[in-house]
Amino acid sequence: MRISKRLIILFLLPASALYFWFFLVPTFSALGYSLYDWRGFGTNQSFVGLNNYVELFNDRLFWRSMSNSILILLLGGLIIFGLAFVMTMMITSGIKGRKLFRAIIFLPNVIAVIALTTLWGYLYTPKFGLLGAFFDAIGLDQLAEFPWLGPDTIFWAMLVAIVWIEVGFYLVLFLAGVDKIPEDFYEAARLDGASQFQMFRLITVPLLWDVITVGMVLWSIYAVKIFEFPFSFTGLEPNVNSYTVAVYMYILGFGQRQPIYRLGYATAVGVMLLLVVILVVMVLRRLMRREQLQY
Amino acid sequence: MLRTKGIVSLVVLLAMVVVALGSVAAQEEQIELVYWSMWNETEGQALVIQKWIAAFEAEHPNIKINAVWNGRQNQTLVRTALAGGTVIDIVDQDADQIAGGLMQEGFGLRLNDYLEMPALDEDVPLKDVFLPGTLDLFAMDGDIYLLPYIYNTVQFWYDKRVFREVGIEVPLTWEQFLANNDKLREAGYAPIAAEGNEPFYSTFYLANMVARIKGPGFLLQTAEDPTGEMWRDPVYLQTSEMLRLLWDRGDIPAVTLGYVWPQGQNTLAFGEAAQSLVGSWLPIELANMVDPGFEWGGFNFPAVEGGEGSVNDTQALLLAFMIIKDTQHPDEAAEFLRFIMTKENQQLMADESLVGVTRKGIEWAPAIADAQAAAMNAERIFPDVDGVYAKHAEYLNTILGVNYSELWQGKITPQEFVDKMATQSAEYWATH
Known part of the structure; x- marks a missing residue:
């Protein structure tokens, strides 16, 4: 049956209109706002051209935030995907309780972020927290009082928590992909005497490539604009040592406790964030491009 | 007889018209004030403010206060709402925050004249019932835009x-x-x-x-x-x-x-x-x-x-009300603020929320008695x-x-x- 072009356009129109109105218009408006000095109160704006972007390039906190975001993206991604691969390999090796393990590892994804930050905050509390109590119990007094949430380690403490939360999501994604791979491939490999690792490397990974690519794109977008966890991890206010670009943008534009309200400048940060996301996704898609395997 | 009946009917008719017109006029005088709050609806301070509103509405049947409980992001939400044309008459927030936001941007109504009016329960100007320094803490060139009501x-x-x-x-x-x-x-x-x-x-x-x-x-x-x-x-x-x-x-x-x-x-x-x-x-x-x-x-x-x-x-870290300068009902909004500054209302806040308040002569909760002493003895306060x-x-x-x-x-x-x-x-x- 041949569907007329008019009908296709008709069906596409509502979604396209919504996309245009709620995504494209705000995006291009944001580009415009980023050229103004504006606190967001009323219409009192003054055009400053590219000054916001010039200021951004000399803004220490912006670069500190960007560096944290990049570290979460690269290092966090490496650990998350590494762990997700290992767990996928283990869970698909035929062990009992596969569903239980999957559910347990995925569990953090269904818990509210604020509950998770509270949990991790208390876990890291020196002396009274879980880690403190553990080290205290085994007689490691110095470690029991170690300031995990101190300025030098707070970012790393946060990264560990993020990895713990996110690994479950990518594990489930990979497991769903593995379920689609015909069992015959593995049986043939076993008959040929392949080890578990060889089967994983030579069958699972190549046939899972598309899923891995999608996972990496999703992670990149999430990691570059990560907000909720860093925002609520460090008490009353986000800590500068764990600022991400999205957190910094929020602080500048919308305020937490401090009435900064530099909406024009914050929008410039947002535009940079969008550009970084686009760049990362483009690079990733290029790096991950492979010949498609049919099965 | 017929004539008398006619006159009586006319009088009754006129009376009905007058009553009807009066009723219409009364309906026209119904005023709604919109208050956007920094509190969540179930917080102790919010519960007291709800009591203030109920008591105020009972005293002023033609005024209704519609409260929106936004929590601590109130000012940010107010900013967006005002830009979108939403009518808001009264807001509250930490005084430091609102002074650096809405007030600095010129959204506040100047309160000086209202503060010269007598307090509702004492024969002194309203401005004289405040603890020392609180009204002036965020004054701009002698103009006062914030009415502090909680004192930390x-x-x-x-x-x-x-x-x-x-x-x-x-x-x-x-x-x-x-x-x-x-x-x-x-x-x-x-x-x-x-x-x-x-x-x-x-x-x-x-x-x-x-x-x-x-x-x-x-x-x-x-x-x-x-x-x-x-x-x-x-x-x-x-x-x-x-x-x-x-x-x-x-x-x-x-x-x-x-x-x-x-x-x-x-x-x-x-x-x-x-x-x-x-x-x-x-x-x-x-x-x-x-x-x-x-x-x-x-x-x-x-x-x-x-x-x-x-x-x-x-x-001193104060919490304050501000009237939005574009309000259509400045007098009624100011009347509400005058109302909350009575001894009875301030004592209610002090007793039920266990916080310090800005009116003189109120007894703060025993746990913060030393805060009250500091507020009363303060030679200078700073934000x-x-x-x-x-x-x-x-x-x-x-x-x-x-x-x-x-x-x-x-x-x-x-x-x-x-x-x-x-x-x-x-x-x-x-x-x-």
């Missing part, structure tokens, strides 16, 4: 039983404070409970110390110096060294570095630490954690020998970070807060703090 003081909070046990008195000078800390340490207490990673609280030390040495207002002046050279005034090196001394002596235990809010202040409730420099909301925050015998006391930041500031100068918070929030967040946190955490030396502040302040003001 920043003081050292402690358990009086611990002081009795250790045999120490409330310190009036820095030397006495350090001597007390020695005794507290010897007795096994951490002298000071604090957070290592919370600039909102740790800057209380900076603001109070500078206020004691140079008087309130000097820190704000320094922050506003476009050359940054005022940071080289000896007071900042002295202040930095004195604050670092608290860490070096162990008055602030090293483990504090790993505490984020509220983990540090909790050590006061656990009986591990002895004093905490926080707002007078602390006794309420820790109410469910301290043992029933905990005897709350509070004392002002100690005086520094030779300093220009007094031990009675008090850091958060001496006004830097309200006037230069970005500077505070990106320059002062960052460098001060590094000093507080021992990542830079006092001299490095001074140098960085001088250099980075000059850079900041060159582009702002």
